[in-house]
Each structure stands twice: as C-alpha cells, then as structure tokens.
Amino acid sequence: MSDKTAIVTGAARGIGAATAKRLAEDGFTVAVIDLDEQQCAETVSAIQAGGGKALAIGADVSDSEQVTAAVDRVAAELGAPLALVNNAGVLRDNMLFKMSDSDWDTVMQVHLRGAFLMSRAVQQHMVEAKWGRIVNLSSTSALGNRGQANYSTAKAGLQGLTKTLAIELGKFGVTANAIAPGFIATDMTKATAERVGMSFEDFSKAAVSQIPVGRPGAPEDIANTASFFCDERSGFVNGQVIYVAGGPKA
C-alpha cells in the first residue's frame, strides 16, 4: 500500500486513532481528520514515530465546504485518497420522550451526512484510480438499543449507505463495507457510563458479562477489521457488514 493514501475521520482518539495507526502500519499514508487539527497531533506523532506518513486536518465531517476543502488538501499534499474510513461519531442518547430535535439532528448530521459527504468527495479519486476502499462504522445498536433512537437509526442507515455504495462503485474497483462494533472501551463508552451514573469499571463488567469472549473490545479489534477491508486482497468482499462484538449477538 506504499503508494496509497487513506483518510480516517474522527481519528484523534479511540477507534479512529487505532485505525489510522493500523493503516499506517499497513503502508498507507494517512490523513488524520478530526474536528480540530490540534486534537490530531497525538495520532500523527505516533504514526510518524513508527516510521509512517500522516497529516493532521481539522474538519467537521457534517459541513460540506469543510469536507471539500479537507479532501482537496489530502489530494494535493498526500495524493489521491483511495481508502476512506468513516468513523467520526457522537452520541446524544435519550429515551424517545426526552430526545430533543437537536439530539436527533446532531447524530444524523455527523454519522449519516458526514459519511455521505466524505464518500461523495473521495469517490471521484477512487473512480479515476479504478481502486478504492470505503469502510463505514456502524454499530450493534443498528439492531435497536434503548435510549438510542437517533444513534441506532443512523447506524442502521449507514448499513444501507454501505450496500448502495457497494453496488454503485463496485464496477470501478471500489468496495464499501461496514463494521458494526459491540462494546469497545473508548471515551465514548466512558461518557455513556458517566451519563448512566456508573463507574466505567462497573459499566464495563456489566457489558462483558454479556460478551461470549469474556472481555471488552479494544479499538485495535476494530482497526484490524478495517485493515482487512482496506487490503488489496479483499477486493471481492463488497457491501458486507461484519459484527465485531465478541459474539454473534448485540
């Protein structure tokens, strides 16, 4: 992959940071995108310390102009982006009767509009190169989860987007697949523990009790799956959703 550039969104921390590092180990030059360029410094330094090439870019994936500018900058400074991991995400959990318009809209904007805008902006480079890999971060919440009407809708929507991109772009050598993680220990799940008034340790213990492999997921578990989808040898795997949850059920 030494001649290829990848973009990972929401890559300042958590699953995105682990994925950016893993793709750099695989030989990709990586554009590390998050809301603010400063936030990306740690991920970029870790990649550079390992001998890889990376660039930090601040952009809100739900903002069309910022997305266009970010993708143009990647193409100009690193080369045409040929892999894209749509990972940026937010939670605005609430029971339906308490969920505000903005709780709903924010989650749709970041997950769905963000993945749409990013995919639309990079596809021209992939189609031109007749090679591309798009990976969308779904979730086991796509199957339904209490307190997550907005998030589960967005994560199910991302599965529909994935399958449609797979159909539209397949003939250009571009694949689109989705990863649906279960419980992964990151700032996102730490924030959820805080919101429900539990220590992260207790929250994690409760989650692990339902996970057949008997441990929480790590960001690297998801990064490894993204690495598989982005690999040259995965070109016949298209439009799939892989649940990475330590077991068959959410």
Ligand SMILES: NC(=O)c1ccc[n+]([C@@H]2O[C@H](COP(=O)([O-])OP(=O)(O)OC[C@H]3O[C@@H](n4cnc5c(N)ncnc54)[C@H](O)[C@@H]3O)[C@@H](O)[C@H]2O)c1
């Ligand atoms: N942690 C889990 O258990 C879990 C489970 C299933 C799915 N996921 C999904 O995996 C992805 C990563 O999750 P995480 O746990 O690493 O979360 P996280 O909160 O640790 O990191 C998310 C990153 O996305 C960035 N981001 C948010 N809004 C953005 C925007 N508009 N533009 C650019 N960047 C933005 C944040 O700044 C942050 O760095 C998310 O899509 C999440 O929904 C996580």
